[in-house]
Amino acid sequence: xxxxxxxxxxxxxxxxxxxxxxxxxxxxxxxxxxxxxxxxxxxxxxxxxxxxxxxxxxxxxxxxxxxxxxxxxxxxxxxxxxxxxxxxxxxxxxxxxxxxxxxxxxxxxxxxxxxxxxxxxxxxxxxxxxxxxxxxxxxxxxxxxxxxxxxxxxxxxxxxxxxxxxxxxxxxxxxxxxxxxxxxxxxxxxxxxxxxxxxxxxxxxxxxxxxxxxxxxxxxxxxxxxxxxxxxxxxxxxxxxxxxxxxxxxxxxxxxxxxxxxxxxxxxxxxxxxxxxxxxxxxxxxxxxxxxxxxxxxxxxxxxxxxxxxxxxxxxxxxxxxxxxxxxxxxxxxxxxxxxxxxxxxxxxxxxxxxxxxxxxxxxxxxxxxxxxxxxxxxxxxxxxxxxxxxxxxxxxxxxxxxxxxxxxxxxxxxxxxxxxxxxxxxxxxxxxxxxxxxxxxxxxxxxxxxxxxxxxxxxxxxxxxxxxxx
Amino acid sequence: xxxxxxxxxxxxxxxxxxxxxxxxxxxxxxxxxxxxxxxxxxxxxxxxxxxxxxxxxxxxxxxxxxxxxxxxxxxxxxx
Numbered sequence: 001x002x003x004x005x006x007x008x009x010x011x012x013x014x015x016x017x018x019x020x021x022x023x024x025x026x027x028x029x030x031x032x033x034x035x036x037x038x039x040x041x042x043x044x045x046x047x048x049x050x051x052x053x054x055x056x057x058x059x060x061x062x063x064x065x066x067x068x069x070x071x072x073x074x075x076x077x078x079x080x081x082x083x084x085x086x087x088x089x090x091x092x093x094x095x096x097x098x099x100x101x102x103x104x105x106x107x108x109x110x111x112x113x114x115x116x117x118x119x120x121x122x123x124x125x126x127x128x129x130x131x132x133x134x135x136x137x138x139x140x141x142x143x144x145x146x147x148x149x150x151x152x153x154x155x156x157x158x159x160x161x162x163x164x165x166x167x168x169x170x171x172x173x174x175x176x177x178x179x180x181x182x183x184x185x186x187x188x189x190x191x192x193x194x195x196x197x198x199x200x201x202x203x204x205x206x207x208x209x210x211x212x213x214x215x216x217x218x219x220x221x222x223x224x225x226x227x228x229x230x231x232x233x234x235x236x237x238x239x240x241x242x243x244x245x246x247x248x249x250x251x252x253x254x255x256x257x258x259x260x261x262x263x264x265x266x267x268x269x270x271x272x273x274x275x276x277x278x279x280x281x282x283x284x285x286x287x288x289x290x291x292x293x294x295x296x297x298x299x300x301x302x303x304x305x306x307x308x309x310x311x312x313x314x315x316x317x318x319x320x321x322x323x324x325x326x327x328x329x330x331x332x333x334x335x336x337x338x339x340x341x342x343x344x345x346x347x348x349x350x351x352x353x354x355x356x357x358x359x360x361x362x363x364x365x366x367x368x369x370x371x372x373x374x375x376x377x378x379x380x381x382x383x384x385x386x387x388x389x390x391x392x393x394x395x396x397x398x399x400x401x402x403x404x405x406x407x408x409x410x411x412x413x414x415x416x417x418x419x420x421x422x423x424x425x426x427x428x429x430x431x432x433x434x435x436x437x438x439x440x441x442x443x444x445x446x447x448x449x450x451x452x453x454x455x456x457x458x459x460x461x462x463x464x465x466x467x468x469x470x471x
Numbered sequence: 472x473x474x475x476x477x478x479x480x481x482x483x484x485x486x487x488x489x490x491x492x493x494x495x496x497x498x499x500x501x502x503x504x505x506x507x508x509x510x511x512x513x514x515x516x517x518x519x520x521x522x523x524x525x526x527x528x529x530x531x532x533x534x535x536x537x538x539x540x541x542x543x544x545x546x547x548x549x550x
Binding site for chain 2 (some may be wrong): 101102103104106108109111112114115116133201202203204237241242243244245246247401404405407408409410
């Protein structure tokens with residue numbers, strides 16, 4: 001069942017806030033300069049000297065702020081950040097980590113969303129003896145308002161360490177450091193007051209993540225937010241109750257620009273595309289050529305980039321050499337276009353994606369734990385989609401069914417495809433091999449035909465062959 | 472066709488007798504399917520979820536992988 005548009009609950013920070021303005025602004029910059037955390041941290045301090053913003057500086061700020069909050073408004077020790085920095089310093093010094101990884105912590109009914117972390121130096125650093133991570137499923141395209149952010153910051157300062165990571169690589173808001181007894185109250189507040197769910201962790205479907213899509217981008221070839229939301233809601237069981245061989249990630253890019261890098265970061269990558277031709281406004285092309293419209297939406301201005309040269313910057317850089325400009329007219333051999341998006345990025349008013357849009361599906365990207373990092377493989381070059389996305393769900397379920405059956409424990413989808421081979425995989429999910437799937441034509445001389453693939457089939461048997469060719 | 476109660480019983484026997492205190496979902500599925508060959512993964516998942524909700528089984532997660540275990544066997548307390 002498709003989930004209809006659901007109006008996001010409008011939070012009112014004034015009703016939900018825990019801290020007063022005075023408590024939130026409880027230290028001065030002068031105090032910060034003379035503030036020292038509980039432990040000596042010379043190596044950490046060194047990280048503050050570079051040109052970039054430092055998380056050490058942020059942590060010290062948060063530590064001072066925490067020390068000055070009223071004790072009755074902190075459910076964890078005021079020293080939690082001091083101890084965090086103390087252990088970090090020790091790890092830098094020794095070249096060894098001191099986090100114990102994993103455990104049985106979680107919230108009732110969920111097998112994901114909370115990751116157990118414990119210090120193995122609990123005597124020295126009691127504030128972080130328990131330092132669990134909570135993953136919160138981010139809203140589509142990470143649209144927040146300040147009421148939401150302030151409410152979650154207050155909640156985390158009250159029931160956690162106050163340290164956050166916005167966002168983790170899966171996309172979630174990552175709340176770093178709380179104790180086991182705070183998990184259920186945090187979950188209650190998130191779900192009941194903020195209508196916000198936990199994200200995925202462990203052998204689950206991870207929190208699906210999408211680009212900004214049609215909310216702001218003219219290139220989006222499908223509604224990334226809607227597809228992301230529909231699949232998130234449809235697969236709640238897979239998100240919260242682990243039964244996969246390992247993690248599984250969906251990511252949704254509205255066009256081949258790939259703003260969420262789904263091709264590199266997800267087991268099942270959805271990339272918007274078109275199957276007709278790139279739309280060309282020849283007048284606008286000439287306006288770019290005559291430098292009447294700045295290239296790249298004005299991004300290449302302010303320095304000596306020189307005049308726009310369509311031959312050098314567009315035609316010669318086309319990876320498939322499918323473009324031609326005769327001085328008046330730009331032509332594109334669209335059959336050869338591999339959707340690199342360079343020309344569209346450079347001349348957005350002259351070139352636009354086609355109008356017959358849909359998406360491509362790619363499988364198997366992963367980070368380099370085993371066999372090195374792997375990009376996803378194009379498997380479905382084009383799929384027309386519309387809500388309720390039944391064709392997408394059908395494909396998802398075929399893939400899961402096969403992977404759950406054939407995948408080994410802790411084997412990502414991409415590793416399984418590598419092990420069994422792409423022909424076996426596409427056969428299992430009911431897709432015919434097509435030229436776009438072939439990565440390197442003629443690199444493998446062995447083609448094994450099946451009888452049903454050959455018109456007329458064949459009548460010979462292996463026994464008959466062996467009668468003439470002994471082993 | 473095995474009922475959820477039958478599946479829960481097989482899962483419990485497996486969890487009690489498995490050589491390790493924690494096991495993967497797939498290990499549990501293969502064990503159940505030895506006894507009930509037509510048992511579907513989804514039904515096994517439903518049965519194991521019920522056992523988790525009843526506090527008999529527990530999830531053990533490293534953050535990247537999740538395993539199941541029998542409460543009371545091996546590490547099952549917050550430490």
